Amino acid sequence: MITNSHIYLLLDEIALTNCEKAYKALFMQMHESLTDFARSILKSEEDAEEVVSDFFIVIWQRRASLRSIENPRLYFFVSIKNAALNKLKSNKSQQLPQGGDWQTSLKSVFFNPEELLLSAEIVEKLMKAVNELPPRCKIIFKLIKEEGLKYSEVARLLEISVKTVEAQMAIALRRIKSHSEFKNEFPELHSILTKKK
16 A cells, blocks of 8 residues: 655656656556546446546546645545546446445455465454455455555545544454454454454
8 A cells, every 4th residue: 555655756856857757666556456446436347447547537637737646545545436437427327326336346465464474264254354345344344454545535535534544444344253253362453453553
């Protein structure tokens, strides 16, 4: 996961020197996350790719003003959300999904299994439990644990309260814990999952 500070560095290079190498690095680092997020709204790989490609074209076109972005990671996700919803609006035959209807799945393990000495079986069970969460829980869990957004950022992105984000994370953690008894067996994993951002 690319950090906000690394994104800032790349945006500075792009804005100040028109550095295509930094632009390409930013694209490569953020493309998959943003496409997954767009797909969760659009439910179409092709449309998601188009939205993300268009977004990166705009980033390059507006490169002189990139340094004014306060929170680039959140800015990127909000921009993708708005572009995806606009795409759905332009296609009158589709109904706009609510934030809770977005479909996603976690693709990466959001902790280091080797560091915790977890077996592949435990990791697989945990990821299965996460991917079986209700859609709203799953998108919130993914944005926080996989994408590194803070509770307040997820609340802004999904236009819900921080309390709702907290409640959904609590539901997600309860369901994961009930899926397998890892709290006592793997306290390190439990602390990673329950760590509040």
